[in-house]
Amino acid sequence: MSQPKPTAPRAESPLKSVMSTLGTEVVLFPLIIVVGALITRYLGPTDKGIYTFIILIYGIFVSLIMVGNSGSTHYYLSNKEYTVKEIFGSLLLMTFYFSVIATIAVYTLWYMGWLGKTGAAITHTQIIIVLISIPPTIANLLFMRVFVGTSQFVLKNKTLLTFRFVQLGLLLLFAFVINYRLTGIIIAVMLAKITYLIIQLRFILKHYAVDFSFDRTYLKKAHTYGIQIWLNELIKVSNNRIDQFIIGIFLAPELLGFFSISVVVCELAQKVPSTTLQIFFNQTAKSDDRQRKYLLERLHKLNFWVTFLAGIFLTVAGYWLIVLMYGKAFEFSYTILLYYLPGAVIFMSTRVFLVYFSACGKPLKNTWIHLSGILVGIPAYILLIGKMGVIGAAIGSTLAYFATNITALYLYQKETNGFSLNIYKINKDDWQWVGNKYHQVTSKLKNKLKP
Numbered sequence: 001m002s003q004p005k006p007t008a009p010r011a012e013s014p015l016k017s018v019m020s021t022l023g024t025e026v027v028l029f030p031l032i033i034v035v036g037a038l039i040t041r042y043l044g045p046t047d048k049g050i051y052t053f054i055i056l057i058y059g060i061f062v063s064l065i066m067v068g069n070s071g072s073t074h075y076y077l078s079n080k081e082y083t084v085k086e087i088f089g090s091l092l093l094m095t096f097y098f099s100v101i102a103t104i105a106v107y108t109l110w111y112m113g114w115l116g117k118t119g120a121a122i123t124h125t126q127i128i129i130v131l132i133s134i135p136p137t138i139a140n141l142l143f144m145r146v147f148v149g150t151s152q153f154v155l156k157n158k159t160l161l162t163f164r165f166v167q168l169g170l171l172l173l174f175a176f177v178i179n180y181r182l183t184g185i186i187i188a189v190m191l192a193k194i195t196y197l198i199i200q201l202r203f204i205l206k207h208y209a210v211d212f213s214f215d216r217t218y219l220k221k222a223h224t225y226g227i228q229i230w231l232n233e234l235i236k237v238s239n240n241r242i243d244q245f246i247i248g249i250f251l252a253p254e255l256l257g258f259f260s261i262s263v264v265v266c267e268l269a270q271k272v273p274s275t276t277l278q279i280f281f282n283q284t285a286k287s288d289d290r291q292r293k294y295l296l297e298r299l300h301k302l303n304f305w306v307t308f309l310a311g312i313f314l315t316v317a318g319y320w321l322i323v324l325m326y327g328k329a330f331e332f333s334y335t336i337l338l339y340y341l342p343g344a345v346i347f348m349s350t351r352v353f354l355v356y357f358s359a360c361g362k363p364l365k366n367t368w369i370h371l372s373g374i375l376v377g378i379p380a381y382i383l384l385i386g387k388m389g390v391i392g393a394a395i396g397s398t399l400a401y402f403a404t405n406i407t408a409l410y411l412y413q414k415e416t417n418g419f420s421l422n423i424y425k426i427n428k429d430d431w432q433w434v435g436n437k438y439h440q441v442t443s444k445l446k447n448k449l450k451p
Helices: 015-065 069-078 083-109 117-122 124-151 153-176 181-207 215-251 253-274 277-285 287-325 331-358 361-387 390-418 430-449
Strands: none
Touching: 015 083, 015 124, 015 215, 015 253, 015 287, 015 331, 069 083, 069 124, 083 124, 083 215, 083 287, 083 361, 117 153, 117 215, 117 253, 124 153, 124 181, 153 181, 181 361, 215 253, 215 361, 253 287, 253 331, 253 390, 287 331, 331 361, 331 390, 361 390
16 A cells, blocks of 8 residues: 655755756756857847737736735745645645636736737737746745755755756747747746646655645635735846846837847856746745854855856957857847846846845845835836846946845844844855855765765
């Protein structure tokens, strides 16, 4: 007789989680960069702008419609108030009704012509493909939070690796074999999202005990908590992508294409530091105040300086990277990058504080941080885009990111009753800590490689 599955697999160690996430990035990073560059060259600036706008529709509208419930899934699983078995049926129900609302909303906005210049370039066939992609997109977000909320980062990364390889293969197939231009690329994204959903469900059903009935109490609590963090998540998404959305509404698609490449290259500076943030959330959520402060100081200083040094590299070598990866047609993206990069670097610092406050159960502080970016960014976009076009959007983004960082530092100072430069100063203990982690990793790898 088979043994019943546990409610969730055993929690992983923080080091194993970080190394799994970092290893996934190391494997995927060159593939995503190479395939992304090939697809961008294939599409050209105009179609790249339309494609970017469609991806923004998934991001902004899904976050709006879900009312913070992906965040509440993460929260209730990470603090162990609920198990996967107790909420799985509720997640399926959420996927259904959020999908219905989102598809109606997106189609209505497109049909009424309220998606601006770039939205008007989306064909009827393409918008239908986008609508089919919305339900798996919502499910992908919820089920990813199942893995993260239960600290199963290795499991999450296995699903992500499989999905990414399928997605990259589909993109290359539709671009260079079927040659169906932009519509083919959108179909490839749709098929990849559906594949990702199948992979996620397979792993969940294999590794977790599940119940397909929905829990009314959980739904009520999830929506209540979701509403509390909804404004925060919406403003967060807006802070990260509202500049591109505004460009898509008011400027020609090719300008959004140029801008999107500058953003992709700038975000390379955040790749390695970002791998630590999800693990930092779970560790902070279960720590006391003293340990939380210690974790934040150490993570912040390391992430900040790694990002800063990466930013210097991109300033020097960014032009040649863009031309090498995307071709001379996108060289204007480097000019945009120079104005956008300072904000992208400083926002890595802000992200550490955002994770800290979220893990401490204080989402309202994050709302204030993101809101400061909106209050600075929106007027800057309105003023500068009209006068300087896409360069103005890049300057507006940098101003918004600096505003969020100043607000985050102020709120952290109030939270801890004092501000310490230790969040920036790397000392001997930090190097020793990095060295210890390095030795732990290498010794584990050596043990695994032993015959």
